[in-house]
Amino acid sequence: MKKPTNNNYPILEELKQRWSPRAYSEEPVELEKLQSILEAARWAPSAFNEQPWRFIVGRKGEKTWGLILETLVEWNQKWARKAPVLVINIGKKNSSYDGKTNATYAYDTGQAVAMMVTEAVNQGLIGHQMSGFSAEKAIELLDIPKDYQPISVTAFGYLGDPELLPEGMKESEFEDRKRKPLNETVFSGKFGEMSELF
Numbered sequence: 001m002k003k004p005t006n007n008n009y010p011i012l013e014e015l016k017q018r019w020s021p022r023a024y025s026e027e028p029v030e031l032e033k034l035q036s037i038l039e040a041a042r043w044a045p046s047a048f049n050e051q052p053w054r055f056i057v058g059r060k061g062e063k064t065w066g067l068i069l070e071t072l073v074e075w076n077q078k079w080a081r082k083a084p085v086l087v088i089n090i091g092k093k094n095s096s097y098d099g100k101t102n103a104t105y106a107y108d109t110g111q112a113v114a115m116m117v118t119e120a121v122n123q124g125l126i127g128h129q130m131s132g133f134s135a136e137k138a139i140e141l142l143d144i145p146k147d148y149q150p151i152s153v154t155a156f157g158y159l160g161d162p163e164l165l166p167e168g169m170k171e172s173e174f175e176d177r178k179r180k181p182l183n184e185t186v187f188s189g190k191f192g193e194m195s196e197l198f
Contacts, residue, residue: 024160133150
């Protein structure tokens with residue numbers, strides 16, 4: 001099942017094919033593919049090359065996977081329990097250079113996660129990012145230090161059968177993908193002023 005973008009301008013094929021399904025196959029992800037996904041994150045840009053991202057990776061059958069699943073809200077647990085890989089995305093809050101607050105740690109970590117999700121598409125996999133989890137529970141269960149903040153969780157794996165999803169989740173798998181037009185999000189001059197680009 002594919003849901004490519006209905007883009008107005010040319011973009012990378014991996015970006016065109018990326019979406020966030022909930023229907024996962026329980027087929028394991030090959031170690032080499034998981035390594036490539038994490039390598040993509042390694043090369044993400046960051047302010048002062050701080051590289052504030054950290055990842056706790058759980059593969060189904062391992063204790064870590066179960067602990068990550070436990071941090072998810074009930075809605076996400078219902079579908080994510082089939083995903084063979086769960087990753088908690090964590091950012092280092094303070095700079096390694098001067099110990100002060102790093103204002104861009106969450107932004108930079110998000111860029112690294114975007115790289116991972118894009119590489120997952122390149123590897124023939126799917127990724128679904130989640131904000132529906134308990135950061136507090138993640139800190140407690142996974143011994144995350146005070147200087148680090150859990151930001152999100154990502155599921156990785158192969159696309160499964162949407163017909164096997166729990167009730168109330170199937171519909172969204174088949175809905176068309178929608179995005180605001182660029183003239184609603186890109187401005188020139190002052191905020192809200194329509195750009196001449198579009």
